[in-house]
Amino acid sequence: MPLELRHCRQCGIAFPFMAAPSKVKRGEGQCCSRSCSAVFHRTGKRSNNWQGGRKVTESGHVLIYVPGDPHARPDGYAMEHRVVLAATVGRALTSVEVVHHKDGDPSNNAPDNLALLPSQSDHMRIHRYKNPEVHQWT
DSSP states (O other): OOEEEEEOTTTOOEEEEEOOHHHHHTTOOSSSSHHHHHHHHHSGGGSTTOOSSEEEOTTSOEEEEOTTOTTOOTTSEEEHHHHHHHHHHTSOOOTTOEEEETTSOTTOOOGGGEEEESOHHHHHHHHHHHOTTTSOOO
């Protein structure tokens, strides 16, 4: 079993590795330690639970995995409708701007179905006029 010098795929540090055929076949020897291996294999696309980078919330909105995007949460996911509309207008949306789904379907994120509103109050005004019986102000 020859001793190889490999570079950790997580942190980049060089480490010695005994290249037994069984270990190479199992994919061992990619990381310098168990902690680096845990981080390397368990995040993003390398996770055993990877579902393709798309999640649907209880309200029906779609989250997509876009780490580094200005709209992304700390876990790397962002609301798809905000990312789509930002690409359409050519800039990042501000925190007060609201995206309205014209057809009312939160999973339909086609650019022609999305409208950019300057505030939540403008968004509520649209919904109040669409369904006045639901939004009764007493």
